[in-house]
Amino acid sequence: MRAASLLAGFALFAAAVPAAAHGLDHRVTGDHAVVVTLTYDDGAPFSFESCEVTPPAEDTPSQVGRTDRSGRVVFLPDRAGDWRVRVMAEDGHGADLTVPVGADLLPAASGPAGPSRFARLVTGVSVLFGIFGVVALVITRRKP
Numbered sequence: 583m584r585a586a587s588l589l590a591g592f593a594l595f596a597a598a599v600p601a602a603a604h605g606l607d608h609r610v611t612g613d614h615a616v617v618v619t620l621t622y623d624d625g626a627p628f629s630f631e632s633c634e635v636t637p638p639a640e641d642t643p644s645q646v647g648r649t650d651r652s653g654r655v656v657f658l659p660d661r662a663g664d665w666r667v668r669v670m671a672e673d674g675h676g677a678d679l680t681v682p683v684g685a686d687l688l689p690a691a692s693g694p695a696g697p698s699r700f701a702r703l704v705t706g707v708s709v710l711f712g713i714f715g716v717v718a719l720v721i722t723r724r725k726p
C-alpha cells in the first residue's frame with residue numbers, strides 16, 4: 583500500500599512539471615503607444631506593408647513587422663528622442679519618417695507582473711503534496 587501511495591505521489595509530481603513548460607504569460611497594460619497612420623494619396627490605407635521601427639541613436643530596428651489593415655504602425659517607446667519609422671511596399675511606395683517622442687509618451691514605471699513561473703510551480707507542487715498527504719492520512723486512519 584505504501585509503495586502504491588509513493589507511486590501515486592510521484593505520478594502527480596511528474597504530471598505537474600511538463601505542464602509548467604508550456605505556459606504562456608501575458609500582461610495587458612494601458613501604456614502610451616505611438617500610432618503612425620499611413621494612407622495613399624487617395625485615402626486608401628497603406629495596409630499590410632512592411633515596416634521597421636528604430637530607436638534613437640541605434641541602427642538596428644527594435645520592431646519589424648507589417649502595418650495593420652488600417653495602415654497603422656504602433657509601437658511603445660522606451661526612451662525619448664527621434665524614432666525612425668520606415669515603411670515599404672513591394673510596388674515601390676514607402677516612407678522614411680522621423681517620429682519625435684517626448685517624455686510624456688513614455689510608459690510609467692509599473693510594479694511586478696505577479697509571481698514567477700518558478701513560484702507558481704512550487705506552489706502547485708506543494709498543493710499536490712498537501713492533497714496527497716491528506717489522502718494518505720485518511721487512508722491510514724481507516725485501518726482497524
